[in-house]
Structures are given as structure tokens and as C-alpha cells.
Amino acid sequence: MQERYEPAAVEADAQRFWNDQRCFEAKEDAAREKYYCLSMFPYPSGRLHMGHVRNYTIGDVLSRFMRMNGRNVLQPMGWDAFGLPAENAAMANGVPPAKWTFDNIAYMKAQLKSLGFALDWSRELTTCRPEYYRWNQWLFLRMLEKGIAYQKTGVVNWDPVDKTVLANEQVIDGRGWRTGAPVEKREIPMYYLKITAYAEDLLDALSQMQGWPERVRAMQANWIGKSVGVRLGFPYRIEGLGEGVLHAFTTRADTLMGVTFCAVAAEHPLAAHAARHNEKLAAFIEECKRGPAIESELATQEKKGMPTGLTVRHPISGVALPVWVGNYVLMSYGDGAVMGVPAHDERDFEFAKKYHLPIKPVIDVPGREYSLHAWAPWYAGHGRCINSGTYDGLEFQAAIEAIAADLQRLNLGEKQTTWRLRDWGISRQRYWGCPIPVIHCAACGTVPVPDEQLPVVLPVDLVPDGSGNPLLKDEAFLAVSCPRCGAKARRETDTMDTFVDSSWYFLRFACPDNDKAMLDARVRYWAPVDQYIGGIEHAILHLLYSRFWTRVVQELGAVEFKEPFANLFTQGMVLNEVFFRKPDTGRVEYFNPADVEVTLDPTAQRRIAVLRSDGLEVESGGVVTMSKSKNNGVDPQALVDEFGADTARLFTMFAAPPEQTLEWSDEGVQGAFRFIKRLWKAVHDHVAPGACVPLDKSILNDEHRAIRRQAHQTLSKITDDIGRRRTFNTAIAAAMELLNALAKFPQRSPQDRSVIQEALEIAVLGLSPIIPHVTHALWRALGHQRALIDEPWMTVDLAALQTSEIAMVVQVNGKLRAHISVAVGADEDTVRAAALADPNVQKFIAAAPVRKVIIVPGKLVNIVV
RNA sequence: GCCCUCGUGGCGGAAUCGGUAGACGCAACGGACUUAAAAUCCGUUGGGCGAAAGCCCAUCCCGGUUCGAGUCCGGGCGAGGGCACCA
Numbered sequence A: 001m002q003e004r005y006e007p008a009a010v011e012a013d014a015q016r017f018w019n020d021q022r023c024f025e026a027k028e029d030a031a032r033e034k035y036y037c038l039s040m041f042p043y044p045s046g047r048l049h050m051g052h053v054r055n056y057t058i059g060d061v062l063s064r065f066m067r068m069n070g071r072n073v074l075q076p077m078g079w080d081a082f083g084l085p086a087e088n089a090a091m092a093n094g095v096p097p098a099k100w101t102f103d104n105i106a107y108m109k110a111q112l113k114s115l116g117f118a119l120d121w122s123r124e125l126t127t128c129r130p131e132y133y134r135w136n137q138w139l140f141l142r143m144l145e146k147g148i149a150y151q152k153t154g155v156v157n158w159d160p161v162d163k164t165v166l167a168n169e170q171v172i173d174g175r176g177w178r179t180g181a182p183v184e185k186r187e188i189p190m191y192y193l194k195i196t197a198y199a200e201d202l203l204d205a206l207s208q209m210q211g212w213p214e215r216v217r218a219m220q221a222n223w224i225g226k227s228v229g230v231r232l233g234f235p236y237r238i239e240g241l242g243e244g245v246l247h248a249f250t251t252r253a254d255t256l257m258g259v260t261f262c263a264v265a266a267e268h269p270l271a272a273h274a275a276r277h278n279e280k281l282a283a284f285i286e287e288c289k290r291g292p293a294i295e296s297e298l299a300t301q302e303k304k305g306m307p308t309g310l311t312v313r314h315p316i317s318g319v320a321l322p323v324w325v326g327n328y329v330l331m332s333y334g335d336g337a338v339m340g341v342p343a344h345d346e347r348d349f350e351f352a353k354k355y356h357l358p359i360k361p362v363i364d365v366p367g368r369e370y371s372l373h374a375w376a377p378w379y380a381g382h383g384r385c386i387n388s389g390t391y392d393g394l395e396f397q398a399a400i401e402a403i404a405a406d407l408q409r410l411n412l413g414e415k416q417t418t419w420r421l422r423d424w425g426i427s428r429q430r431y432w433g434c435p436i437p438v439i440h441c442a443a444c445g446t447v448p449v450p451d452e453q454l455p456v457v458l459p460v461d462l463v464p465d466g467s468g469n470p471l472l473k474d475e476a477f478l479a480v481s482c483p484r485c486g487a488k489a490r491r492e493t494d495t496m497d498t499f500v501d502s503s504w505y506f507l508r509f510a511c512p513d514n515d516k517a518m519l520d521a522r523v524r525y526w527a528p529v530d531q532y533i534g535g536i537e538h539a540i541l542h543l544l545y546s547r548f549w550t551r552v553v554q555e556l557g558a559v560e561f562k563e564p565f566a567n568l569f570t571q572g573m574v575l576n577e578v579f580f581r582k583p584d585t586g587r588v589e590y591f592n593p594a595d596v597e598v599t600l601d602p603t604a605q606r607r608i609a610v611l612r613s614d615g616l617e618v619e620s621g622g623v624v625t626m627s628k629s630k631n632n633g634v635d636p637q638a639l640v641d642e643f644g645a646d647t648a649r650l651f652t653m654f655a656a657p658p659e660q661t662l663e664w665s666d667e668g669v670q671g672a673f674r675f676i677k678r679l680w681k682a683v684h685d686h687v688a689p690g691a692c693v694p695l696d697k698s699i700l701n702d703e704h705r706a707i708r709r710q711a712h713q714t715l716s717k718i719t720d721d722i723g724r725r726r727t728f729n730t731a732i733a734a735a736m737e738l739l740n741a742l743a744k745f746p747q748r749s750p751q752d753r754s755v756i757q758e759a760l761e762i763a764v765l766g767l768s769p770i771i772p773h774v775t776h777a778l779w780r781a782l783g784h785q786r787a788l789i790d791e792p793w794m795t796v797d798l799a800a801l802q803t804s805e806i807a808m809v810v811q812v813n814g815k816l817r818a819h820i821s822v823a824v825g826a827d828e829d830t831v832r833a834a835a836l837a838d839p840n841v842q843k844f845i846a847a848a849p850v851r852k853v854i855i856v857p858g859k860l861v862n863i864v865v
Numbered sequence B: 001g002c003c004c005u006c007g008u009g010g011c012g013g014a015a016u017c018g019g020u021a022g023a024c025g026c027a028a029c030g031g032a033c034u035u036a037a038a039a040u041c042c043g044u045u046g047g048g049c050g051a052a053a054g055c056c057c058a059u060c061c062c063g064g065u066u067c068g069a070g071u072c073c074g075g076g077c078g079a080g081g082g083c084a085c086c087a
Helices: A007-020 A050-068 A084-093 A097-114 A130-146 A195-206 A214-224 A253-258 A269-275 A279-290 A295-300 A346-355 A396-410 A521-526 A541-555 A636-643 A645-654 A666-687 A702-725 A728-744 A750-767 A772-781 A828-837 A839-845
Strands: A034-039 A072-074 A149-159 A164-166 A184-193 A226-238 A242-250 A261-264 A305-313 A320-326 A337-340 A413-419 A438-441 A445-448 A479-481 A488-491 A531-535 A568-571 A574-581 A589-591 A596-601 A606-611 A619-625 A805-812 A815-823 A852-856 A860-864
Touching (some): A007 A645, A050 A531, A050 A568, A050 A574, A097 A636, A130 A149, A195 A541, A214 A541, A214 A568, A226 A396, A242 A253, A253 A396, A269 A279, A269 A320, A305 A346, A320 A337, A320 A346, A337 A346, A636 A666, A645 A666, A645 A772, A666 A728, A666 A772, A702 A728, A702 A750, A728 A750, A750 A772, A805 A828, A805 A839, A815 A839
Antiparallel strands (some): A149 A164, A261 A337, A305 A320, A574 A619, A805 A815
């Protein structure tokens, strides 16, 4: 074994071994318990970032640990390869998105390999390849058949100069990001998936999902947003419309008798009707539709409204109620109309005050007095009905039941559940995505592409130029004959939202080579995913869509479960300090921390940050999430090149628990590297004199027993920390402690060396899921023929943990006063006597009689005086 | 505004079920080796008092429960995140 630790050689050697042995190619084996460990697949943006390294290292540690613990592990990898950045890059460089994407994949795949992840590359999948996305199309057609997919008009952001649709993030302050032109709202036909039909099930199942973080479940529940209430009907007779009913949803039907007006959204049909001969109203409606671009402004903007001049009748009392247009009413929620109860709804109160509408209190809370002058939070609380005719005296739930029953009889209302969740619009007017498999025929209308014509292949040589979807100009793609009548027809050019691609890739990893079916029997062996790992930023959309998609697949009979991810782990973000200069003129300039030298001023105790290139000071903006915009990212490649993959892995696992944020630290990386070098040297120094004799447990002295005890305690802790607690940082700390103890232990006798051998084996094997390359080499150096990756996880020698004496602490009134050592299994009287006999304890109990002695066996004695 | 999470040394963090607060690492300081530097190794390091033994204070603040609270409960302050006119 060579004395010097050289990561490049060690890592190349280990990776070659794993590759040659095909260690990580997973095979179905009904006799073995499987473990499907999946990290969220990356978008091939160009290079890996530290977030990827962290994510994939967590998955790799678990995969390797489970493998050594006898599980049949599948850890696959793929590419979420459709998406907007490829089109942007194409426009910037004049290269087709496909080429840019595949080049990036090649580079990032090499990076992933250099990090030594135990991935089954034989199952690699890429969502922009027809072999994959044809099954998007196939399942979409099944959804069409079942009515889960349907068409309706949707609103998009339209750039009138580029004549193209913009994604929300491409709209900056209401203007197109490239042209600066004011963005228009356009209504176009789009495909939607009926995720709302699954809302109840998606919500209910959350409470059973013990393997998911509470936080994520709460976020999903919040997003689904269930509201139980009553859908009311306000009948009307309006000139030009005739008789009709204005529908509005409420969760507070108990306040129905307090309604003094109705308000509708600007997009509501009644508003449009009233505006036909009312220019001021028409102008107001236009103003509302444009609205502020930013959601937070939308929520805080002043409440504005305008009367329509129309009236509707109260469903119970028959009183005429004015209909207003209100800028705070959302067309997309409920029926786009609300009943105005100013007395008990803060928004309605503000609105009524502004426009001098009547306020009629109908809820009484004992001990409270209603004042029409100012809003008070209790107005919105539950209470007893007053001023409500026959409902007077009823409590919240009873009032709702009574009112709902009466409305039902009048055919003017029913109990209803409303959801915040909307159906999922999947149409994108984009080139670089999965084509939606439909054909437009002048005679037959919209015709689904027949299954045997799948896949609808996306041409890969087009270059978008900013002037809309290039598919619109590609005759070879567009021209098609109608599958129904054979006439000339036109292919749909919209593509699918990329969230479709990622909604089922985890199932396809079980059978990526099947060209006859989307899924096959192998899915039943591997799925569901046992452990899914990814960023918290996907807590809602990706994870919710995947749950929805899995339910659809289940209904088709391809899988037997509804929940795709049994356990979810959300890793924390990677942070770094941000450095900048703010010139008097112009915008803030950010400098990468790699180009900044931070020193400690010895006198002032102040940190000074200086840009290396010009030697002048830069300001620090604190520690924030690594991002391109703040230029505070660290290139993992530079780290791997300088210190090796093991150091990169060790640092990211050691600096913080995996669920928390991770602060980047150059010194911390040095520390991780230093530890690996120490481990290397410890093994080197140990094996240098040659092989050692087998351990004879019958002739151990006290020092031997102490080392063995610590070694096996360490093994026990690492096993628990990785396997159960998922606190890899404390597992590493325990291994470090063991190595520190070994450094102090002299190697003289053959028996000394045998004890050290065992402890080093525990350290090396225990750390192998985290730093697999160096431990692969060290395991060989320790004399093993079998590769470490094929070794079973070691078992704790319970006998080694046993001691004859045990240390206990003695407290007096809860304050630590002494340490004592007692025989294991000593009875309480003996322990009490030993505690009371301690001279320091004596000092503190002399003044008063002992009232009580609490003994926690094996831990402590507390003497109360 | 509502919901969630979190506040521990100079810093990242540990303390797993209410039982020794500060493991491990970083930084800093002292020392060894070296012509020197780097690397490496040894030691010290929450604050105060003390020669030492040891004592007092200390986990954002105030209060409570308990023999015992970083951990549980109530109230406040601060930070981060999610939702945000959802009727």
C-alpha cells in the first residue's frame, strides 16, 4: 500500500472495478427483498451544481447501505430533458435544442460517474427520446378516452411582437422578457387533465402517508384547499337575459340573512352583459382584467368596485340585492361570484364602507358588541344567528343545516365542496416538448392519433428564433392525413407541460427497454419507490402530479398502488456567502466567492473580503442559497478535481444534517480532506508491519476491551444514524471519534494490532456508503480478498459492549456534583450509598436532611434535600 | 394577514424517549518537526471567580410544569419558508 493518499488514482480504480463487475445493474429477484432508491432526476442544464451533489450523495449513501444490508437495490438515473432553457440556449447560440440537450447530458453523465454514484446506468432514460415520450402520448390518449383529459379555453401570456406565448417567468413587470412589449392575455383552446376529480382522494391519502415529512403533507393539503359550504342561487330576471340564477359559493351560509349585495368577477357573464351599454363599467372591467402582474400586489391592492345596475333576489327573503363588479372576486374560484355579507366578512366590510352599502349584523357572540364603525376580528367568528328570522338562535352548524335544507326545497342551493386545486392545463405552445397526439381535420374536427401511429415524433433539427413555435413552419411535421376520413389535415403543434414527463418516470425505470408497453410486470417487483429524495421546491407540483398520474395508471391496471413514493426525504438547500459591489451608478455586481479572499483583521477582529483580481474590498451580503443570479455557486467539478469525489461527498454529508440547509465552507472541505488522509495513514501505518494474528477475545486486557467497546458502539451508532435517523453527519462524527481514539492507542503487542485491525475495519466499512472509493482501497489494504461493496454490513458484537463498571453522575437538587463508578447490576441501595459517600456530594447535603433520592439505572442519581 | 419550521460557543453543528449542555469539525492561540514555509503531530479554547480542588453564570426573553427543562406547556421577540382577496 502506498503511503500517500492520491484520490484520482484511488477513485479511478474503484470506479473501474464497479463498472467491470456491473455491480449496480439491478436484477429482478423475487426471492430477495427489493429497495428502490430514487433521487429526483436532473434537468440537463449543462453542469451539475452542489445541490445535485448533495441530493445524489444522500441517495447513494442509502443505496449502498441497504445493499450491504442485503436488499436488492435499484438506484437508476435519467434526464428530465424537455423544457424551455434548451429553447433559450438555441436562440442564443443558433443550435437545435436537441443537440444542446444531448451535449449537456453527455457532460453531466461524466460528472455523475466521476462522483462514484452506485447508479444502474443500464436503465438510463431520457424524456426527450421517442422511446420514452411515446408513452406520454399513449397514456394521454387513454385519458382522452376516459374523459380525464379534455379541451377548454385557457388564458395565456401573449407577446404581440414576437407573436409567441410566454411562460409566467418570461413576463417581467407585465412585459415580454425579450421584446419589452406589454404582454396581452389571450384565450386559446388547451388540454386539461381532470386532477380535481382526484382531489378528495389525494387529500385523504395524505394523512396515511407516514413516510412523508409533515411539512410536505401540509403544503399539499393547503394547495388542494378543500372548502365545505353551500352553493347558493340568487334568482334574477334581467332584460336581454331573461330569468336566471346567479350562483355563489359560501362557507358561511349561516350569515345568509346578512347579505346586502352580490359581487361578481370582472370576467363574469353578468358583468359582461351589464357593460354592453355602460362604457364606464366596460372600462372598469378592462382595468380589472389587466390588474397588477404580481400576485402579492393582487392580494393587497385596494378593493374597488362598480355597480352593474342589475339586481338579483335574495333566495330566502326575496329582497332585491344590487350586483356589483368587484376587483377582489376571482373568476377562477367557485362560480366567480360572492354573496356580500359586510357585517361578517372583512373584505365585504371594507367594500361596503367604501361604497356606502348597508351592513347588517346577523351573528351574535356573547359579551361582544358590534360596531359599524370599525372591523373587529370577532365579526368573522362563529356565533348564534340574530336578525335572521326563523334561524334566530341557531349555532353555526345548525344554521347551515337549516338554511341548506330550505334552499334545497326552493331549488336555490345545495351543500357543495369547493377546491382551490384546479385542473392541470398541460398544453404548451412550445417546440421542445412532447407533441400532443391529436390531428385537426376540417371535416372530423379534433381526432386522436391512433395508437399504431405512435409515437408522434418531434423533429430534432429545428432552431427556435423567438418568433413562435417552429413546428408551425415545419410542413413535414404539420402535413398529415386525417386518421378518420383520410383527407388532408393538420397536426397539433402544442406540446405537453414538462411536468408530464416527470410524473411517471419513476415507474418506467422498472422497464425502460419495453417497446411494446408503457409498463410491464417488472414494475410490480420494483415499485413503489421505497425512498425518494429531492428538494423541497418540488413539495407541491411534481409530487402532486406524480400522485395523480399514479392513480390514473392504477385505474388502467398497470400498478396496484396509488402512492408512488413510500418514503420522501427532502434535503436542504446549499448556501454560500455572497459578495458584491454597488457602484454609484449602475446595478449591483456580484463576485464569485472563489475569486474573493477573506482575511481576518487581527486588530479590529473584522473580516475583510478582497477581490483577488484587483485587491480592492468587496461587501458581503451574508449567506444565501447558491444561485446564478447571486454568482455564489461552487463548481462541484473543481472540487472533485482538486480533492476527489470522496472529499466532496464527505463534506456535503458532514457539514449539516441532510434535511437542513448546508453552508459552503472551503475550510470545511479541507477538514474533510484531512480526515480522509488521516484514515488512509492510520490504515497504512497499521498494515505496514504485515498481517496480524486473528483476534483472541479470551486474552484481552482492559485497554483492548475499551477500544473494542468503542469500536462496536461506533458501529452500532453508524448503523442507526444511517439506517434509521438519516443523520449522516453524526455517523461521520462517531467514526472520527473512533479514529481519534485509535491514534492514541499504542500498537505494541500482536494482540494490540488485532484489536486495531478490527476497529479499522469497522471505521472503513462504516464509512463506505459515504466515501466509497477510498474505503474500497483501504479494505483491500486491510487484507480482504472480497470487494467492500460485496461485503455484508458488520454486526455489532454485543459482548464487546459489556462492561463490569459503569459511570454514573450524581446530582444534588438537579445540579451535577460528582461522578461515581459502580458495578454493573448494582442494586439501588449500593448505588445510593456510593452517591451519598462522595465527599463533594457530602458538602452539599450536609446542611439539610435528604428528602428523596431518584435513581435512573445506569445513568444518574439525583439527591433532593 | 394565515399556516409551518427554527433560535445552543467566534463559526457549522451535537445532545436520539425530560437525565453529565457544547460531541465532531472549522477557526484561533501555544508548542513540536523544519534553514524556512507548506504539510503533519501534540496541547488550549463558552463567560466569570480561584494557586488548585472546585464554585457561580450560561441553550433568544418572561413565566409555568417537574426531583431534574436546550428538550414539555403558556406568552413575547427574532429569523427562514409556504400560502396569499379562496368567499
